[in-house]
Every structure is written in structure tokens, then in C-alpha cells.
Amino acid sequence: MWKLGESTVGRRVNLTGIAVLVFFLLLGILVSMRLTGLGRTFPNPVGGVIQRLASPVENVILSVGNRIKRDTRALWSFDQVEKENVALRRDVNKLTGENLSLKEQILAGMRYAALDQGEFRSPALDKYAKVGATIIDRNPTAWYQTLTLNRGSADGVAVNDPVIANLGLVGKVVSVTAKTAEVLLITDGQGQVSALVRGSSGNPTFGIVQGTYKAGSRLTSTGHLEMLFRRADKVNVGDLVLTSGLGGVYPVDIPVGKVQEVQLDKTGLLKTAYIDPLVNFDSLEEVYIVKTVGGK
Amino acid sequence: MRRFLILAFLLFLTLVLPGTLFHLLAWSGIKPDLTMLLVIYIAQHSRPASALAWGLGAGLVEDLYLGHFVGMYSLTLTVVALLTLYLNSRWYRENFILTVLLVFLVTAVGQLLIGFLGFGAGLSWSAGDIFRVVLGVSVYNAVLVLVTYPWIHRSFMQGWLRYQAKYER
Structure with missing residues (x-):
């Protein structure tokens, strides 16, 4: 009986004690958690020692792990790497295009500089402002020989402004938008240039240079320019043809071409000089627009 | 002593690895709780007093290592050890599938307790x-x-972690 009673009492005491212990333990833990929450500082030498021991190990594991992960990233995230690859290839193509464009601009700048130094010097041109332009398009039809330049009225370009290249005359502006200008080449049948032929004697012979380009005749052997003279005019093969400055469009002394061939007319009264242009129109990339209309 | 040292080293690894190796193997930001897993293993293979002592000790070490909310892991890992002891006395620990289920359940309770204590x-x-x-x-x-x-x-059964009674040493 005593034993039972002692046992029962002892058990009751123990259960109560355990309950009280657990209660205070929980309370203590909650208080401890409150006191050592985020942003609270408290002396933690044991934690400091563990951190000091762990940090070199952590550093090694993390750096090795990062390296392995980096080296095997293509395996773990194949889709992502593939997408990145596509994006990078697109960027490379874009940058290559930009690089080529910049190189072209540098080359164009160098050619402008060469043009400025002048294959020819015309004092008549010096009094006009000039603007460099790049050919951005050629007439897609077979009806006209025109070029489109990347300069327009915003750059001070106007209709009838002459266009020149490093070796000579190219044509004149026939239409202008804010950012572009269309140039009719002197080789086109619609364009005429008041010109003169300066022979070896130095005396000029005046005339009109006419483009021979018409639909379907571009590839004929007669050349792209021709000029009519009287039979008595002294014009020889190899003579230089220059603008005369009389037409009101082109300034004087801009080279047009060289006489390639001279033929007598059937009537015997006139002769035709076939002129080879100095400018290679097919490979032309940059030109100067001479602002004769609004840019003196 | 050797058993204690090995377990202490394993405890050290369970503190270090989640922030390093398992940070790299994280699964949508989720990392395993290796200390909890170790306490479950210890509780499965130790006597009650030893299991509870390891739970409390490992929890306290983790609390101090983390440096905040001291008591959170002490209480949690003690409860984890207690729950493991309870389930282990009823489930056959040689059964691999039951062990997987036990770890899943006990970890879930432990993590829930951490969430509750966090509140x-x-x-x-x-x-x-x-x-x-x-x-x-x-x-x-x-x-x-x-x-x-x-x-x-x-x-734990045959190797370096096997518990040796005093008369065996």
C-alpha cells in the first residue's frame, strides 16, 4: 500500500514536474529566440569559433562547387545554354554588321578626305559649300539612271545641286526629301551638260554633252556620253571634256570625261565625239553634293 | 570517443554543406536539412537519453552557428529526436521504405515546428x-x-558509429 501510494505520489509529482519543466523550457526558448532575433546582437563565442572553423571549409567547397557547376553548366541547363547561344549568335551577327558598317563609314571618310584633297581642283567649286553623301540606292527601274543619296533638304541640299565624285561630274539633284536626294546621272538621256573640250592647244570648244542611256541601249559600244561638234571644230581623241559653266547648273571646269572616239555625221557637216566618263558609275559609293543653289 | 568525434564531424559537415554544396544543388531554393537528418539517424540508432542529448546538443550548436533565434533548433531537434524514438520503437528500422517515410514525416513535423516557432x-x-x-x-x-x-x-550497426557498451571497450 505504501509502495503503491509512494509510487502514485511520486509519479504525480514527476508528471507535474515534467509539465512545469517543459513549460519553463518552452518559455525560456521563446524568450531566448526573442532576445536573439534577427538584428539583435549578443555574445556568441561558441558560434564565432564554429564559424571560424567552418569558413575555410565552406570557402573551398563553394569555390570548387561553383567551378564544377560552371564547367558543367551546359549539361545541367541545356535549354538555357541553347537559348543563350542563339541570343549570343544574334548579338555577334548584329555586332559584326555594326562593325562592318563602322568600317565602311571609316573608309567612306577616308575617301571623302581623298576627294577633298582633290583629284581635280576647281576654283569655281571652292566658293560653294559641299556635303559628303553616301549612295543608298540605285534606281530599280530600267527607265532612268538615278542614284539616291543619304542627304536631303535637312542638310541644305536642293534641286539642281551638282553632284561630283573624286574624278569628276556625276550628275545633278532632281528631287529632294528631308533625308534623301535623287541624282540624275549625266549618262542618262534626260541629262544634258553644257561642256567644253580643251584640246592640246588649250583653246576651248563648246558644246552639249548628252547622255546616251536609254532603255535597252545601256550596253552598246558607243559609250555613255556623246557630244556634237561642227566638222571644223578641233576635237581629238584623248581630249578632256569639262563643264563650261554656261548652263546655269554646273560650275565651270568640272571634269566630265575623255574623248574616246570621233565620228563624222552621215551628212558630213557634223561630227560626234563619244566620251568616256571619268567616273566609274557602277562602283561609285560616295559623292559630294555641291550646294550651288542654296549654299554659297 | 571515436564515435563521438565522428558524429561531431558529421554534425560539422551537416552545418557546412547546406550553405555550400547543397546551395549549388538547391531545388527551387529548397535545401535539405542535413542536421535534422543526422539527428533522425542518431535517434534511430541510439538509446533514448543519448538520442535526446544529441538532438538538444546538435540543435544548440546549429542555433549558435546560425547566430540568431537561439533555442529554435534546440527545441526542434529535441522534438525530432523524441518523435523518431517514438516512431522507431513501432516501425521496423531495417525496412528501407519505412525509413524513407519516417524521415519524410519527422522532417515535416520538425519544419512545421520551426515555422510555428518563427511565428x-x-x-x-x-x-x-x-x-x-x-x-x-x-x-x-x-x-x-x-x-x-x-x-x-x-x-551504426557494424562500423565506426556502432555503440559500444563499457564492458566491450
Whole structure:
């Protein structure tokens, strides 16, 4: 009986004690958690020692792990790497295009500089402002020989402004938008240039240079320019043809071409000089627009 | 002593690895709770007093290592050890599938307790976050059982982690 009673009492005491212990333990833990929450500082030498021991190990594991992960990233995230690859290839193509464009601009700048130094010097041109332009398009039809330049009225370009290249005359502006200008080449049948032929004697012979380009005749052997003279005019093969400055469009002394061939007319009264242009129109990339209309 | 040192070293690894190796193997930000897994293993293979002492000790070390909310892991890992002892006395620990289930359940309870204590400490975790973490960590720990349990069980039974009574030493 005593034993039972002692046992029962002892058990009751123990259960109560355990309950009280657990209660205070929980309370203590909650208080401890409150006191050592985020942003609270408290002396933690044991934690400091563990951190000091762990940090070199952590550093090694993390750096090795990062390296392995980096080296095997293509395996773990194949889709992502593939997408990145596509994006990078697109960027490379874009940058290559930009690089080529910049190189072209540098080359164009160098050619402008060469043009400025002048294959020819015309004092008549010096009094006009000039603007460099790049050919951005050629007439897609077979009806006209025109070029489109990347300069327009915003750059001070106007209709009838002459266009020149490093070796000579190219044509004149026939239409202008804010950012572009269309140039009719002197080789086109619609364009005429008041010109003169300066022979070896130095005396000029005046005339009109006419483009021979018409639909379907571009590839004929007669050349792209021709000029009519009287039979008595002294014009020889190899003579230089220059603008005369009389037409009101082109300034004087801009080279047009060289006489390639001279033929007598059937009537015997006139002769035709076939002129080879100095400018290679097919490979032309940059030109100067001479602002004769609004840019003196 | 050797058993104690090895377990202490394993405890050290369980503190270091989640922030390093398992940070790299994180699964949507979820990492395993290796200390909890180790306490479960110890509780499965130790006597009650030893298991509770390891739970409390490992929890306290983790609290001090983390440097905040001291008591959170002490209480949690003690409860984890207690729950493991309870389940282990009823479930056959040689059964691999039951061990996986045990680890999943005990980890879930432990993580829930951490979430509950976090509320008590004034942390503002959403119910969705708690659910995600509890489920994720429990699954991760259960998956790790497949990799770790065979060799650690063998070590506890026959190897360096085997408990030796005083008369055997």
C-alpha cells in the first residue's frame, strides 16, 4: 500500500514536474529566440569559433562547387545554354554588321578626305559649300539612271545641286526629301551638260554633252556620253571634256570625261565625239553634293 | 570517443554543406536539412537519453552557428529526436521504405515546428511559404535517405558509429 501510494505520489509529482519543466523550457526558448532575433546582437563565442572553423571549409567547397557547376553548366541547363547561344549568335551577327558598317563609314571618310584633297581642283567649286553623301540606292527601274543619296533638304541640299565624285561630274539633284536626294546621272538621256573640250592647244570648244542611256541601249559600244561638234571644230581623241559653266547648273571646269572616239555625221557637216566618263558609275559609293543653289 | 568525434564531424559537415554544396544543388531554393537528418539517424540508432542529448546538443550548436533565434533548433531537434524514438520503437528500422517515410514525416513535423516557432519569434512567413518549405525540405531529406541510409546504417550497426557498451571497450 505504501509502495503503491509512494509510487502514485511520486509519479504525480514527476508528471507535474515534467509539465512545469517543459513549460519553463518552452518559455525560456521563446524568450531566448526573442532576445536573439534577427538584428539583435549578443555574445556568441561558441558560434564565432564554429564559424571560424567552418569558413575555410565552406570557402573551398563553394569555390570548387561553383567551378564544377560552371564547367558543367551546359549539361545541367541545356535549354538555357541553347537559348543563350542563339541570343549570343544574334548579338555577334548584329555586332559584326555594326562593325562592318563602322568600317565602311571609316573608309567612306577616308575617301571623302581623298576627294577633298582633290583629284581635280576647281576654283569655281571652292566658293560653294559641299556635303559628303553616301549612295543608298540605285534606281530599280530600267527607265532612268538615278542614284539616291543619304542627304536631303535637312542638310541644305536642293534641286539642281551638282553632284561630283573624286574624278569628276556625276550628275545633278532632281528631287529632294528631308533625308534623301535623287541624282540624275549625266549618262542618262534626260541629262544634258553644257561642256567644253580643251584640246592640246588649250583653246576651248563648246558644246552639249548628252547622255546616251536609254532603255535597252545601256550596253552598246558607243559609250555613255556623246557630244556634237561642227566638222571644223578641233576635237581629238584623248581630249578632256569639262563643264563650261554656261548652263546655269554646273560650275565651270568640272571634269566630265575623255574623248574616246570621233565620228563624222552621215551628212558630213557634223561630227560626234563619244566620251568616256571619268567616273566609274557602277562602283561609285560616295559623292559630294555641291550646294550651288542654296549654299554659297 | 571515436564515435563521438565522428558524429561531431558529421554534425560539422551537416552545418557546412547546406550553405555550400547543397546551395549549388538547391531545388527551387529548397535545401535539405542535413542536421535534422543526422539527428533522425542518431535517434534511430541510439538509446533514448543519448538520442535526446544529441538532438538538444546538435540543435544548440546549429542555433549558435546560425547566430540568431537561439533555442529554435534546440527545441526542434529535441522534438525530432523524441518523435523518431517514438516512431522507431513501432516501425521496423531495417525496412528501407519505412525509413524513407519516417524521415519524410519527422522532417515535416520538425519544419512545421520551426515555422510555428518563427511565428512566435515574430517572423512574417506566409502560409504558402511555410507549406512550400516544409514539403520541399521533407521530400529532399527523404530522397537523401536513398543515398545516405545504407552506409550510415551499416556504420551504426557494424562500423565506426556502432555503440559500444563499457564492458566491450
